[in-house]
Amino acid sequence: MNMETPHRTPARTGLLLINLGTPDAPTAGAIRRYLRQFLSDRRVVEFPRALWLAVLYLFILPFRPRRLVHAYEKVWTARGSPLLAISRDQQQALASTFGADVVVGLAMSYGEPSIENALAELESAGVRRMLVLPMYPQYSGTTTAAAFDALFAALRQRRWMPELRTIGSYHDDAAHIEALATSIESWWQAHGRGEHLLISFHSIPRAYVEAGDPYFCQCQKTARLLAARLGLETGAWSVSFQSRLGRQPWLMPYSDIVIPQLATARGVRRLDVVCPGFSADCLETLEEVAIRYAADFAAAGGETLRYIPALNAQPVHIAALAELCRQHLQGWLETPAEDAAEIAARLQRVEAIGPTLDSPSLR
Known part of the structure; x- marks a missing residue:
């Protein structure tokens, strides 16, 4: 054990972004590995x-990955998974925004980059204070809490845990x-405005909300605040x-039922859909909404989704994420960074103390 190593590194502040995860490739094998961990x-x-493991291993994993290959192929990019590519862009942009003040890491709850690897990178950069931001504006046990579970499990394996702060949700954050x-208005300025705006969130089983998950209420508040800011009647x-997924009741109304009905019952010809529960585009937005739901809308008589x-x-x-993080980093960013002279003085004190540990294995 090199007793000098931790003394040579100035204590730094870190920001860890966590998103859900993605397969490594649009192949059945990669999708199966991802789904096995996720589900x-x-x-x-x-x-x-x-009961669930029997269903998972006998009915889902043998068949569903092959059915998803075509969907992933439709959205795969030259940079790989759109979710991972966009997440890396977010990481780099936030790193540029904070500069040397904050080390920004990126992890996925499932797949790569893993939380364990991200923690190791932050630790090697000298991070001793860490803010954790799951990239889910609305809190759910299925996403935010799952990310925290994986984080705490990884931290349990570490000898020296960092100081920790977490952000549970930012569904009603003004910025x-x-x-x-602003994003929607810019898009409307460039492409024109549709007759109706559908605000679609990822669903979860209704039983989870009945058990106390705040997700449904936070989605509704995000939608209400957004509609008010846009001045929508x-x-x-x-x-x-x-x-x-599956036969149990999930949060309603279901997007795949609402969208055709907007064409048939309401006569909507041009429909705009936004998904403010997703911080980065992924399979559920790029393939499910932009491709499949658009086809369903057209088949029901709509002009364009x-x-x-x-x-x-x-x-x-x-800018909004940086402002959110600054609010939670108060007190840490104001702590002066150690300079070379302080580190040198500390190393001199370590040398002066000398080898004092009695265990031969630590000498």
């Missing part, structure tokens, strides 16, 4: 364990609402929930 999380699926509204916007991209790494988003 094995007790936070994500709360069914009785033995975030303003960023969403009643009837000009609505909320729905997408991406449900236009998906308004997520905030991604837009400057307005990065």
Whole structure:
């Protein structure tokens, strides 16, 4: 053990961004590995364990990955997974914004880059104070809490844990609402405005909300604040929930049912859809909404469904995230950084103390 190593490194402040995760490639094998990890999380699926694992390994993992290959191929980019590529852009943009004051790391709850590897990188950079930001504006046990579970599990393996702060949600953060509204307005200026704005959030099982998950209420508040900021009248916007899986009731109304009905029952010809629960575009927005739902809308008689991209790494988003983080970093950023003279003085004190540990293995 080199006793000088920690004394040579100035204590720094870190920011760890955590998103859900993505397969490494648009292949059945990679998708299967990802789904195995994701769907094995007790936070994500709360069914009785033995029953769920039987369903997962006998009915889902043998077949669903092959069915998802085509969907992932449609959205895969030259940089790989859109979620990972955009997340890295966000990481780099925030790192540029904070400069030397904050070391910005990136991790995924499932897949790579792993939380363990991200922690190791931050530790090697001298991070002793860490703010953790799960990239989910609305809190849910299936996402935010799952990220914290994985983080704390990784921290349990570390000898020297950093000081820790966490952000649970930012669904009603004023700067975030303003960023969403500004992004939508810019998109409307460039592409024209549709007849109706559908605000679609990822759904979760209704039983989770009934058990106390605040997700539904936070989604509704985000939508209400966003509609008010955009000046939308009643009837000009609505909320729905997408991406449900299985037969149990999930949060309603379901996007895949609402969207055709807007064409058939309301006569909407041009529909705009935004998904403010996603901080970065991914399979659920780029393939499910922008491609599949658009086809469903057209089949129901609608003229066009236009998906308004997520905030991604837009400057307005990065500015809002930076402001959010600064609020939670108060007291840490004001701590003066150690200079070379302070580190040198500390090393002299270490040398003066000399080898005092009695254990031969530590000498």
